[in-house]
Amino acid sequence: MVVLICALSSLFEGFLECALSIGKRVNGFPLWVIEISDRPGEEEAEPAFKYIGNVHGDEPVGRELLLLLANWICDNYKKDPLAQLVVENVHLHILPTMNPDGFSLRRRGNANNVDLNRDFPDQFFSLNEDVDSRQPETRAIMNWVRDIHFTASASLHGGALVANYPWDGTEDKRRYYYPCPDDETFRFLARTYSQSHHNMSLSKEFEEGITNGASWYPIYGGMQDWNYIHGGCFELTLEISDDKWPRASELPTIWEYNRMSMLNLVASLVKTGVHGRIFSLDQGRPLPGLVLVKGVNHTVKASRVFADYHRLLAPGQKYEVTALAPGYKPKATSIWLSEEAVTADFILTPEEAISRGYQLRSICECGCKRNGRILLSNLFGDTNAGITFALLFVVVFLCFLLQRRVRSNLSKQRQSSSRRSVTVSV
Structure with missing residues (x-):
């Protein structure tokens, strides 16, 4: 269950930013979510979007960009039309780090050394069917999606530069393009991110800077496919930096390259x-x-x-x-x-x-x-x-x-x- 921990953490020109806990990680500490809305903590007749960063502990760029995104929206509400559109027409949730234990250990898996992006129930193979065997971070995400009616979402990763969309796996575990029922819509959402990015759409490896997950490399137990199947939530997996651990001095540039992409993806829920x-x-x-x-x-x-x-x-x-x-x-x-x-x-x-x-x-x-x-x-x-x-x-x-x-x-x-x-x- 999503628990509202702080009814009012910040007040920016007439709207609220709240902090929520959606569950606990292996070591028992809360997983914190930033909620940005003109009516946080309330259900509204508008689309909800979630960003998740740092799914893999050794891919920390996403957590930094999501904190910058939250700050930018708060600072620019009533100043920038896009910031105002997001605050007033979308219920935005930001989980900067899904795997803080892995981050502190500088490794991919969580405190139990489990890859969280292979820990969700899979549509093709009987993986992680036992609720008690799943990691607490995985269970927290699953309960969160059941509590809140998300329209779309994205998780931020590192190690490549591409917008990835379902399906992530195939029935026979071979590598080829395997489209989901909403393939055209997912391609549109992926292009929305890629074409707003500084250079993602110019990729020589991925046409238009987007890829079907199974066409790139199949995975099983992934969060992206589970969201679409069980939550009705259109999720992208965004690879936002070729370098997993860039220098701190490079973060402002990476932020500027991704800022409009992150905003336009959220705004697409309202604009189309x-x-x-x-x-x-x-x-x-x-x-x-x-x-x-x-x-x-x-x-x-x-x-x-x-x-x-x-x-x-x-x-x-x-x-x-x-x-x-x-x-x-x-x-x-x-x-x-x-x-x-x-x-x-x-x-x-x-x-x-x-x-x-x-x-x-x-x-x-x-x-x-x-x-x-x-x-x-x-x-x-x-x-x-x-x-x-x-x-x-x-x-x-x-x-x-x-x-x-x-x-x-x-x-x-x-x-x-x-x-x-x-x-x-x-």
């Missing part, structure tokens, strides 16, 4: 993709359902409290997006996703209500077939029929008013007026 909320027609309440995209074998869950969803997709294409929930009729809409984000809110109708509607319509149709020549005035002449007709009219009118109310609430709850909006209902 399909976002919205799911509501029930009968009560107008948030409905935590699922969102599917035709042709992509991967579902995205809406949050439990606000039923907001954030579906990352590569821009420049037409998508058919469907919302569904148990006991409700699915609704679909077609969206052309350009460079800007699209808001698509869904109002789902209970199957029970649909069934009642079919029964009433069936009765009406049968009556019309048998008595096609009966005038409307005769219908009101029959007392029972008149009552039925009046009740039906009232129900239809109430449904109309409810739809207007739901749509009115949706318009007030839109996070960004610049997004194109679609409401899918009855």
